[in-house]
Amino acid sequence: MPLSRTDFPPGFLFGAATAAYQIEGHAHGGAGPCHWDSFAATPGNVVRAEDGARACDHYHRYEEDLDLMRDGGFDAYRFSTSWARVLPEGRGTPNAEGLDFYDRLVDACLERGLKPFQTLYHWEMPSALADLGGWTNPDVADWFADFTEVIQKRIGDRVAAVATLNEPWCVSFLSHFIGHHAPGLRDIRATARSMHHVMKAHGRGLARLREMGQDNCGIVLNFDHTRPASDSAADAAAADRWDGIMNRWFLEALAHGRYPEVVLEGLAPHMPKGWEDDMEEIARPIDWLGVNYYTRHFAAAAPEGTPWPAVEMREGDLPRTQMGWEIYPEGLGDFLTRISRDHLPGLPLYVTENGMARADEVEGDAINDPEREAFVTDHLEAVRGAIAEGADVRGFFYWSLLDNYEWAFGYEKRFGLIHVDFASLQRRPKASYLALKAMLTA
Numbered sequence: 001m002p003l004s005r006t007d008f009p010p011g012f013l014f015g016a017a018t019a020a021y022q023i024e025g026h027a028h029g030g031a032g033p034c035h036w037d038s039f040a041a042t043p044g045n046v047v048r049a050e051d052g053a054r055a056c057d058h059y060h061r062y063e064e065d066l067d068l069m070r071d072g073g074f075d076a077y078r079f080s081t082s083w084a085r086v087l088p089e090g091r092g093t094p095n096a097e098g099l100d101f102y103d104r105l106v107d108a109c110l111e112r113g114l115k116p117f118q119t120l121y122h123w124e125m126p127s128a129l130a131d132l133g134g135w136t137n138p139d140v141a142d143w144f145a146d147f148t149e150v151i152q153k154r155i156g157d158r159v160a161a162v163a164t165l166n167e168p169w170c171v172s173f174l175s176h177f178i179g180h181h182a183p184g185l186r187d188i189r190a191t192a193r194s195m196h197h198v199m200k201a202h203g204r205g206l207a208r209l210r211e212m213g214q215d216n217c218g219i220v221l222n223f224d225h226t227r228p229a230s231d232s233a234a235d236a237a238a239a240d241r242w243d244g245i246m247n248r249w250f251l252e253a254l255a256h257g258r259y260p261e262v263v264l265e266g267l268a269p270h271m272p273k274g275w276e277d278d279m280e281e282i283a284r285p286i287d288w289l290g291v292n293y294y295t296r297h298f299a300a301a302a303p304e305g306t307p308w309p310a311v312e313m314r315e316g317d318l319p320r321t322q323m324g325w326e327i328y329p330e331g332l333g334d335f336l337t338r339i340s341r342d343h344l345p346g347l348p349l350y351v352t353e354n355g356m357a358r359a360d361e362v363e364g365d366a367i368n369d370p371e372r373e374a375f376v377t378d379h380l381e382a383v384r385g386a387i388a389e390g391a392d393v394r395g396f397f398y399w400s401l402l403d404n405y406e407w408a409f410g411y412e413k414r415f416g417l418i419h420v421d422f423a424s425l426q427r428r429p430k431a432s433y434l435a436l437k438a439m440l441t442a
Contacts, residue, residue: 001377001439007384013115013395014440015076016069016417017353018058019122019166020085022404026124027053028060030097032088034124035134036407039182047410055405056420062105064427065402068418070112072433073440077114078352078397079105080122080166081151083144090126091143099154106155115160117352117397119220120148120205122166123181123407130183135171135194138272141204148205149212156214163290163352164205167222168198168250180408188308192270196278199253203281210284219254220290220352223247225331227298229314234301238311241266242299245309247335255343257283266308288394289344290352293332293379295325321375322357322413329378336386336393348394354379355399357406357413360430367419367430376432398436402427 005012021036040051058065069077083090085098109116121144125134129143148164156162165171172194175181185191202219209217226243228235244260252258257279264271298314318326336349356375360367380396387393403416411422417433420426429437 001373001435003377003380003439004442005440009387011394013075013350014436015074015078015115015117015395015397016401017078017397017399018080018401018404019119020080020082021052021055021122021124022400022406023056023058023402024082024085025053025055025057025059026051026082026084028057029085029101030088030095031082031085032090032095033127034084035127035130035182036124038127039184042184045184046408047412050405050410052405056402057425058402059101061425063108065418066108066112066114068427068429069114069401072437075115076117076160076395076397077109078117078119080119082124083121083147084124084126086151087126087147090129091146094150099151102151102155106158110158116158117161117163118155118159119163119166120151121164123171125182134183135176135197136190138197140197141201144201145204145208148208152209152212152214156212161216161218161288162209162214163218163220164202165198166220167292168195168202168219169222169246171198173245188267189270192267193272195249195267196272196275199250199282200278203278203284206284206286207281216287218286218288218290220292221250222292222353223335224294225296225328225334227296229298229300232301235299238301239299241309242297242311242313251339251343253279253282254286254289255283286347288348288350289339290350291335291339292353292399293335293351294354296328296331322359327356327375327378329382332379333382333386336383336391337389340386340391346392348392350394351383351396353397353399355415357415360414360419362419362428365428367428369430369432372430372432373435376436
């Protein structure tokens with residue numbers, strides 16, 4: 001790679017990210033069922049009805065995986081703790097095996113000189129709580145805070161940073177309006193409530209962390225670079241609505257204690273009663289913000305009479321990843337500078353996810369992925385540009401360390417720096433891993 005550590009500020013962290021359900025093997029260690037198990041078991045939801053029961057078997061192979069991180073010269077490991085593994089019924093008696101696993105995982109990180117960056121929730125709502133409405137139930141904020149307390153009592157003294165939630169847009173809008181993720185709903189009332197309750201849970205969980213003396217706390221948001229499909233006023237309005245839904249709803253709640261009016265035009269009639277009273281709690285100060293970024297879209301106005309939000313998404317003409325996502329590194333730089341300038345000036349930022357899926361093939365024992373090497377280089381250059389413009393970016397985590405269970409896409413889409421043979425579970429470093437290793441260990 002044409003970059004080196006010296007191209008970034010002193011102390012800048014390079015890491016890789018994973019998520020519990022995607023790699024651990026949910027069938028192991030006493031984990032309880034979660035809504036992804038039932039979502040995947042429903043025909044048509046997931047490619048080949050695959051689930052995370054085995055995944056990458058990180059539950060048993062975590063030391064091997066962390067060795068690869070250490071040997072690659074990485075500084076930090078971003079992982080998530082499964083709510084359903086720690087509390088199989090969502091509440092009540094913790095699962096000793098689950099807590100012991102995360103104990104071992106954090107200790108193994110520290111033994112290898114890796115800073116543990118914990119995410120409390122990365123999408124595995126326990127089935128017992130899903131039965132009660134999950135993110136649509138107003139009590140979910142207290143359920144989440146209680147889970148936070150249980151896991152933090154065990155590992156909170158050794159983690160370098162804690163994020164409450166990963167990608168609340170996916171937890172709520174993608175899962176309750178579009179129906180692409182568990183629980184697979186398409187209901188505007190459920191959407192409005194989950195979009196608020198997920199932020200209320202963040203605020204409640206953050207308060208619990210502070211009460212327990214935990215510092216360096218944040219949240220991870222995902223962003224999609226949105227522009228109008230044409231110069232028309234209608235397309236400009238559509239792009240503003242989509243940017244409000246996708247990017248500003250959660251960011252403005254955190255930074256300004258409000259939701260965008262352009263989104264409330266559609267959601268206000270369906271919001272939970274008294275939601276305004278929760279905004280102060282939601283906007284509690286955080287220590288850092290995680291930025292997940294992958295691609296861009298163009299928004300066009302839907303035909304007259306189309307229900308809210310009346311937006312049609314269009315694609316551009318740039319090269320695409322295996323996911324069909326356009327590669328647009330400039331979007332990452334734009335978000336980092338925009339957040340720092342307009343919303344959270346001076347707040348430390350981390351790029352907590354950025355990566356590309358590719359149909360990697362093993363040739364002998366080698367996996368050559370020059371497109372991924374270029375992808376990482378170009379996005380790191382965008383980070384450098386944002387830093388030069390004043391954004392306080394403290395680190396970059398590639399998504400993902402391993403090829404894994406890619407949610408509704410099953411095991412087809414490969415994001416990893418490490419290739420996983422899902423039959424034998426053999427790990428093979430890809431050329432992109434070796435290129436990053438050369439950069440980080442030079």
